[in-house]
Amino acid sequence: MTTFPPPSFADRFQQRADERSPFCLGLDPSRDVLARWNLPDTVQGLSDFCERLADAAGETLAMVKPQSAFFERHGPEGLVVLQRVLKRFRAAGTLTLLDVKRGDIGSTMDAYAQSLFGKDSAYDVDAATFTAYLGLGALAKTVELARYHGACAFIVVRSSNPEGEPLQNAVGKDGRTVAQAVADGLRKLNDKAGRGLYPAGAVMGATLPPADRDVVERLGGALMLTPGIGSQGAGFGDLPKLFSGRERQVIPTAARSVLEAGPDVAALKRALEAHQAPSRSFREGA
Numbered sequence: 001m002t003t004f005p006p007p008s009f010a011d012r013f014q015q016r017a018d019e020r021s022p023f024c025l026g027l028d029p030s031r032d033v034l035a036r037w038n039l040p041d042t043v044q045g046l047s048d049f050c051e052r053l054a055d056a057a058g059e060t061l062a063m064v065k066p067q068s069a070f071f072e073r074h075g076p077e078g079l080v081v082l083q084r085v086l087k088r089f090r091a092a093g094t095l096t097l098l099d100v101k102r103g104d105i106g107s108t109m110d111a112y113a114q115s116l117f118g119k120d121s122a123y124d125v126d127a128a129t130f131t132a133y134l135g136l137g138a139l140a141k142t143v144e145l146a147r148y149h150g151a152c153a154f155i156v157v158r159s160s161n162p163e164g165e166p167l168q169n170a171v172g173k174d175g176r177t178v179a180q181a182v183a184d185g186l187r188k189l190n191d192k193a194g195r196g197l198y199p200a201g202a203v204m205g206a207t208l209p210p211a212d213r214d215v216v217e218r219l220g221g222a223l224m225l226t227p228g229i230g231s232q233g234a235g236f237g238d239l240p241k242l243f244s245g246r247e248r249q250v251i252p253t254a255a256r257s258v259l260e261a262g263p264d265v266a267a268l269k270r271a272l273e274a275h276q277a278p279s280r281s282f283r284e285g286a
């Protein structure tokens, strides 16, 4: 039986994070990772990668984040593998976030959102990533559709890569940086959605300097996905300087630093736990 309205993504995340850990595993089956796992760079190799990773994860993960690019690389058959792995993780009680960074004019965004959210959609994910370069207003209906389906739209506010800084810290007419303006707008979308629902989340790199605490504060109670841990140089020890006091809103995420432990399932399990344990400690303020 399905309930209506569905429980919010924020509530579902909190429950899973308490039970498992807040860590979100990135599924980035690049050419390099497939080669490391002794798999061919084909649809079959992609499929075997996903099965093995799902075997290693079992029912231990709160959340998984497939990067769409690595599936799109293989054309429509790659997207069928994506649909299958999403289904497999969903069956294991793991929340799914499709990292696809969509951003377009409103009418096109409607179509993207329809492909992502809801039981009858192509992907039926719990969350997805978006960019606001065409204006935060163009994402308003996407956030509304996410809310309707108990999902979450994670909007890039401050990315983990150094190339993002000049654009995101550019100062606008009103004296706010682009990132500050996006954060303020994101908070308004959550306020409009109603108390405690938080259908708009933020991407805030774990690599960012302490100056970005101001942006974190502007986000209010929004969930924050924090990539950049591991291969991009940030560690779990960097989280407090940006996010202390907001531990339960943080979703630490990493891909390569886990995947490089493969293809051995036991080694993958160890690498996963090596990311889950510090994620739990951070969440508990330890």
Ligand SMILES: O=C(O)c1cc(=O)[nH]c(=O)n1[C@@H]1O[C@H](COP(=O)(O)O)[C@@H](O)[C@H]1O
Residues within 6 Å of the ligand: 026, 028, 067, 099, 129, 158, 159, 160, 161, 203, 205, 227, 228, 229, 230, 231, 232, 253, 254, 255, 256, 257
């Ligand atoms: O949205 C993301 O996940 C994301 C945002 C960001 O600011 N930086 C970032 O690296 N990512 C994604 O995180 C993944 C890389 O994770 P690592 O392999 O752990 O570095 C890629 O799929 C990126 O697209």
